Amino acid sequence: MSLRIASLNSGSNGNSYYIGNETEAVLVDAGLSCRETEKRLAGLNLSPTLIRAVFISHEHTDHIKGVEVLAKKYQLPVYITPRTLASGRLNLASSLVRHFESDEVIAIGDLAITAFGKFHDASDPHSFTVSGNGVTIGVFTDIGDCCERVVHHFSRCDAVFLEANYDDDMLEKGRYPWPLKNRIRGGKGHLSNAKALELFLNHRSESLSHLLLSHLSRDNNSPELVEELFDNVAGSTFVKVASRDEASPLFHVVAGQFPEKTIRQPQQRAAEKTQLKLF
Numbered sequence: 001m002s003l004r005i006a007s008l009n010s011g012s013n014g015n016s017y018y019i020g021n022e023t024e025a026v027l028v029d030a031g032l033s034c035r036e037t038e039k040r041l042a043g044l045n046l047s048p049t050l051i052r053a054v055f056i057s058h059e060h061t062d063h064i065k066g067v068e069v070l071a072k073k074y075q076l077p078v079y080i081t082p083r084t085l086a087s088g089r090l091n092l093a094s095s096l097v098r099h100f101e102s103d104e105v106i107a108i109g110d111l112a113i114t115a116f117g118k119f120h121d122a123s124d125p126h127s128f129t130v131s132g133n134g135v136t137i138g139v140f141t142d143i144g145d146c147c148e149r150v151v152h153h154f155s156r157c158d159a160v161f162l163e164a165n166y167d168d169d170m171l172e173k174g175r176y177p178w179p180l181k182n183r184i185r186g187g188k189g190h191l192s193n194a195k196a197l198e199l200f201l202n203h204r205s206e207s208l209s210h211l212l213l214s215h216l217s218r219d220n221n222s223p224e225l226v227e228e229l230f231d232n233v234a235g236s237t238f239v240k241v242a243s244r245d246e247a248s249p250l251f252h253v254v255a256g257q258f259p260e261k262t263i264r265q266p267q268q269r270a271a272e273k274t275q276l277k278l279f
Helices: 034-043 067-074 082-088 148-154 168-173 178-185 193-203 223-231 266-277
Strands: 002-009 016-020 025-028 051-055 105-108 111-117 126-132 135-140 159-163 210-214 238-241 251-254
Touching: 002 034, 002 135, 002 159, 002 210, 016 135, 025 111, 025 126, 034 067, 051 067, 051 111, 111 148, 126 148, 135 148, 135 251, 148 193, 159 193, 168 178, 193 223, 210 223, 210 251, 223 238
Parallel strands: 025 051, 135 159, 159 210, 210 238
Antiparallel strands: 002 016, 002 251, 016 025, 105 111, 111 126, 126 135
């Protein structure tokens, strides 16, 4: 028995994460248009009719852009806190709105979704874990710092979408104005590569089989840099960067099972970097 997971998109241009079993699923955030969400699901051979609910982490546009149309078209309940609903100014049918509170466990068929509060510069931000078939998946993005709640839930996961938004040096030396730099790294912005790595090294569970590095900054991070950073210490855990331009593969997460890993030699890594520079 397993859960199936995929990032439909991950980044400041839109965030949406698919988690489900063979017959039902939920989306965490809906930051793509309804049409693009349908397109990316189809590319994974997934039907939108499998989705039973959408869970909204906070009101920033890259997490809610598609939720109104998606919810209306498929009559999906949207789980959202009252403050997030008000701040996002969402036009959702009242019959589709479901409110939740921190630490509440919500049953969607055979899936159990737990919400918990986090540090981020939004009105009432939450992260989520989704459990079913003996597997727990975490979605930990838009996190300013690794508080005790993040540590607790992260340590229970068999697979995670974990934010690694920026490299400290790239942010420091980059083109962003100082107020924006300070907002990003100020404790209620985003999680750095270094803090994400510290969380992974110190608090991962023995059963953590998949790590999808998420919400990378286009300007202040490098997929190759952060993937290599984690690959070097990942052990049996499979590491993949969740793209800001396309859906990830569909991964099957089975409790206690680790996917085979392809070991890339230094020469292969260098060749990949050279190839990327050509595009």
